[in-house]
Amino acid sequence: MNELRKYIRGILKESFEDSKLISIEEVFDLIEYHDSFKDLYPGYNPEFENEHAEDYYYPSKEKAYEEVGHVLHFFINLPNPIPVYRAIQVKSLEDIKYDYLGDSWTYERQSALDFAENHNGGNVLISAKVTKDNVDWKATLKNNFLFSEGMDNFDENEIKVNDTDLLIDVQVEWIKKNVKDTPMSEVKEKAIFKIPQIPGTTNFWHGGNLDSYDDVIAQKNGRYEYGPGLYLTTQFEVAEKYAKGSRKMYLVTVADGVDIRNAVLSEQAVQGFIKTFVIGSKRKEIWERLQKYRVDGGFKAYVFNTIILNEKAIKSTNTVNLRQFYVDNGIDYDMVDNAFGWGENMMVLYNMKKIIQYTPLKPGEIPEKYNLH
Secondary structure, X not given: XXXXXXXXXXXXXXXXXXXOOOOHHHHHHHOOOOOOOOOOOOOOOHHXXXXXXXXXXXXXXXXXXXXXXXXXXXXXXXXXXXXXXXXXXXXXXXXOOOOOOOOEEXXXXXXXXXXHHHHHOOOEEEEEEEOHXXXXXXXXXXXXXXXXXXXXXXXXXXXXXXXXXXXEEEEEEEOOOOHHHOOHHHOOOOOEEOOXXXXXXXXXXXXXXXXXXXXXXXOOOOOOOOOOOEEEEOOHHHHHOOOOOOOEEEXXXXXXXXXXXXXXXXXXXXXXXXXXXXXXXXXXXXXXXXXXXXXXXXXXXXXXXXXXXXXXXXXXXXXXXXXXXXXXXXXXXXXXXOOOOOOOEXXXXXXXXXXXXXXXXXXXXXXXXXXXX
């Protein structure tokens, strides 16, 4: 095991000249395994094992180090600069925004073409080259484990670019024949997906599966970086990453409600939650940390949420109870600004009854507006 770690670190050190090393252990932290697997591998994090899952992401510690080592070795051996590709949809080449071409690219030309066909209806392929020191390696690795392990034409094989102004040798080409050059007999008018404008509501995108939607749709154990709830975003490209395979893209309309950042939790309610759901060894620490945030006879709700999450004060199986705690205390959601760096708004929805409607985006439909913020 030690020899394998030493080997991986050695090739990392040789390849990343800027010394921004990524260890195998750091990659483990990037892998999102909580929803569907018991743990990353047996014994990795037993305190937060998903009790509702049967399998591990990797069957053993040795296999985990071996597989992640292979992935790192693959990226290290890509040429420098790396040829990258991106599919977009435009009416004409003049509509391409060269001042910002987007930060999500792929190292496989075919993956860009597949993405155009399966997701965004792209009709233009942009090719370029990116130097390795202009790649966001943590985001790249995280997204590859999340979206590129199916070994099929839905794999994105993503390269996340830091600064698109530094891309080299940018070229564009039509993927499909332009509509104006297509015989009228072959032209099919694409349906426009209308964005509803309902007073007192906000529209969001969601990539996932809401076909079997009910009040516990958000209760996925383990993933609660911003809290336990249904994750919605105003940025089309963010939600689109999660709408692959059997998953769909939805437009979700949510009624205005109470944001956790404007709410106060009573002392009695907080004491009750800590006593019932916080891990025993952390109860005293959590209570003492909250004292400096007293206000109006209680505590700022968003501070309570931040402390609970940052301190991993509850077991993953109790995230459902954290969500219900907020709903029972009149809190509907958490609005997070610029969560993914797009300038977008993200909502972590606690109260599912605030959903007015949700509509799937059908194949071939084009949203009249992609970004809703």
